[in-house]
Amino acid sequence: MQAQDLDRPTLRRLAETRPADGGLVVSAFLSLDPSEFATPPARATAVRSLLDEARRRAGERDGLSHAEREALKADLARVQRVLEGDLPTDGANAVAVFASSGAGLFEVLRLPRSVGSDVVIDHSPFVEPLADLHGSERRWAVLLSNRRTARLFTGGPARLEEVEHVRDEVRGQHAQGGTEQTRRQRSIDHEVDQHLRNAAEALRRRHRRRSFDRLLVGAPPELVGRLEDALDAPLRERLAGRVEVDVEHTTANALLEAAGPLLEADEERREREALDRLQAGVGGGGRGVAGLADTLEALSEQRVEILVMNDGFGAEGARCPSCGWLGVEARACPADGTPLEHRKDVVEDAIERALAQSAEILVAQRFEDLSPLGGVGAVLRF
Numbered sequence: 198m199q200a201q202d203l204d205r206p207t208l209r210r211l212a213e214t215r216p217a218d219g220g221l222v223v224s225a226f227l228s229l230d231p232s233e234f235a236t237p238p239a240r241a242t243a244v245r246s247l248l249d250e251a252r253r254r255a256g257e258r259d260g261l262s263h264a265e266r267e268a269l270k271a272d273l274a275r276v277q278r279v280l281e282g283d284l285p286t287d288g289a290n291a292v293a294v295f296a297s298s299g300a301g302l303f304e305v306l307r308l309p310r311s312v313g314s315d316v317v318i319d320h321s322p323f324v325e326p327l328a329d330l331h332g333s334e335r336r337w338a339v340l341l342s343n344r345r346t347a348r349l350f351t352g353g354p355a356r357l358e359e360v361e362h363v364r365d366e367v368r369g370q371h372a373q374g375g376t377e378q379t380r381r382q383r384s385i386d387h388e389v390d391q392h393l394r395n396a397a398e399a400l401r402r403r404h405r406r407r408s409f410d411r412l413l414v415g416a417p418p419e420l421v422g423r424l425e426d427a428l429d430a431p432l433r434e435r436l437a438g439r440v441e442v443d444v445e446h447t448t449a450n451a452l453l454e455a456a457g458p459l460l461e462a463d464e465e466r467r468e469r470e471a472l473d474r475l476q477a478g479v480g481g482g483g484r485g486v487a488g489l490a491d492t493l494e495a496l497s498e499q500r501v502e503i504l505v506m507n508d509g510f511g512a513e514g515a516r517c518p519s520c521g522w523l524g525v526e527a528r529a530c531p532a533d534g535t536p537l538e539h540r541k542d543v544v545e546d547a548i549e550r551a552l553a554q555s556a557e558i559l560v561a562q563r564f565e566d567l568s569p570l571g572g573v574g575a576v577l578r579f
């Protein structure tokens with residue numbers, strides 16, 4: 198079974214998945230935290246208890262037709278086969294499996310950080326643990342290059358992976374004098390520039406296929422400016438700094454260690470800026486809301502640019518089964534008059550709605566601004 202890394206398009210697609218005719222989706226999360234599940238027996242036990250829990254939850258669903266019950270059984274069997282099989286866990290700290298025959302959905306995702314083992318059976322994929330992981334963490338690329346070798350890494354603060362290696366034939370330099378040497382040097386410089394352009398082109402191709410949010414570069418001091426000059430505008434906009442490592446020999450882990458402070462500083466700046474904009478908007482100007490009721494209203498009106506919440510924030514609320522309007526209490530939908538349904542976890546609905554309007558999701562992990570404001574808020578587009 199091929200497992201995918203989590204990215205924003207996948208998250209968005211999952212958030213929008215709804216089986217036809219109210220069918221069900223099994224969402225299973227298995228923690229692979231090495232401190233708990235390092236040995237195969239410990240993991241087998243964890244898998245068994247997760248599957249027991251899944252069957253118990255399935256048994257609790259009332260009012261299913263025969264076909265729906267059979268579909269659910271088949272989905273649980275597929276989840277079981279993946280979890281008990283050869284789990285694609287390399288480098289992952291948790292695995293998520295989504296299965297729904299009704300939606301034609303079967304997805305196995307490797308998660309970069311541990312989430313608690315859990316299983317949810319509902320009418321849509323349970324994406325909240327993923328949004329916590331991914332929404333607040335952007336995708337990074339690191340491009341390293343010397344005169345002839347370039348290496349490209351992607352990932353985030355928890356993990357970097359080498360995805361491409363570019364090597365060009367560039368002649369060595371010889372210490373000779375005279376005009377012959379000057380001419381030769383000029384031609385070598387030209388080759389080096391061509392190599393840097395090839396490196397930038399490899400990065401641009403990657404970005405087009407699967408975009409990243411931020412970029413670091415690393416190169417010997419005499420080359421790093423030329424490497425940055427080789428980047429086109431969309432890539433240059435994403436530049437977040439320079440990292441100093443041995444281009445040819447550094448490992449992904451050593452690179453992560455060297456880049457870590459830059460990544461952390463950039464993530465902290467992003468969180469600070471979002472909270473400042475939110476605070477300014479709440480204080481006047483109207484481009485920000487705080488508290489659950491106003492945030493849900495802004496989401497329902499599709500005005501949210503960034504949904505911000507405290508780590509672990511949870512709340513009950515209500516949702517219109519007809520148009521998806523979100524509110525704090527079960528009254529009539531302001532858009533179409535349908536009675537709203539009570540939701541035990543309206544944060545999950547809020548995240549889905551935010552993803553559907555291409556809003557960023559940010560889990561505040563470094564600053565406490567939201568605590569006196571109700572733990573949740575939003576920066577608005579208008």
Ligand SMILES: [Zn+2]
Nearest residue numbers: 517520530533
């Ligand atoms: Zn409605």
